[in-house]
Amino acid sequence: SYELTQPPSVSVSPGQAARITxxxxxxxxxxxxxxxxxSGQAPVLVxxxxxxxxxxxxxxxxxxxxxxxxxxxxxDVQVEDEADYYCFSTESTGDHKKVFGGGTKxxxx
Amino acid sequence: DVQLVESGGxxxxxxxxxxxxxxxxxxxxxxxxxxxxxxxxxxxxxxxxHISSSSDTTYYADSVTGRFTISRDNAKNSLYLQLNSLRAExxxxxxxxxxMGSWYEAYFDYWGQGTLVTVSS
Numbered sequence: 316s317y318e319l320t321q322p323p324s325v326s327v328s329p330g331q332a333a334r335i336t337x338x339x340x341x342x343x344x345x346x347x348x349x350x351x352x353x354s355g356q357a358p359v360l361v362x363x364x365x366x367x368x369x370x371x372x373x374x375x376x377x378x379x380x381x382x383x384x385x386x387x388x389x390x391d392v393q394v395e396d397e398a399d400y401y402c403f404s405t406e407s408t409g410d411h412k413k414v415f416g417g418g419t420k421x422x423x424x
Numbered sequence: 425d426v427q428l429v430e431s432g433g434x435x436x437x438x439x440x441x442x443x444x445x446x447x448x449x450x451x452x453x454x455x456x457x458x459x460x461x462x463x464x465x466x467x468x469x470x471x472x473x474h475i476s477s478s479s480d481t482t483y484y485a486d487s488v489t490g491r492f493t494i495s496r497d498n499a500k501n502s503l504y505l506q507l508n509s510l511r512a513e514x515x516x517x518x519x520x521x522x523x524m525g526s527w528y529e530a531y532f533d534y535w536g537q538g539t540l541v542t543v544s545s
Contacts, residue, residue: 357538358535359535399468401469403469403531415469
């Protein structure tokens, strides 16, 4: 079955940039999406269709794609950005089932 | 405002059954495809099931196929998930989520707060 691979953890200091990667063989064919989940809360969409930012999401959140790797970049990280981040995409064959990456814990030191 | 409110979770013994409900408001429920996503305690997100707007198409994760059934009632603005033959590994928070886009390139834009299902003897 299709898998999306993320690093388990990323740590940065406030004001630095954080980059979280997501690797998947079918990302050249299917969009990547990113969700932020703070402790005890439901996930929130922060990037859709590889690079687009929903209304209400700060401009410091951006997405990029290069081949089989999608990247979520958070510029000028704030303390409130500490959360788990999940990438999400679709299988390009069969029933086009949905897949989440394993999640990355962003720690703001 | 879009609201999705889940209910029906609880403690259930292995092999038992449970029916989850999701009450939707603030949007035209009958126009949207819907899904369930779950999250085991301390673990990541797992897509569980999908249903089309008219209920003519459903999909399931391999882990729940044959045991879970998704359904909806557009007249009641409600989504359901019937959970049968429950196992300890089904223990999770179950989220009702609204889908954007067609199934072939879909994503989830609104999530409920979830309902906890605990499978234990």
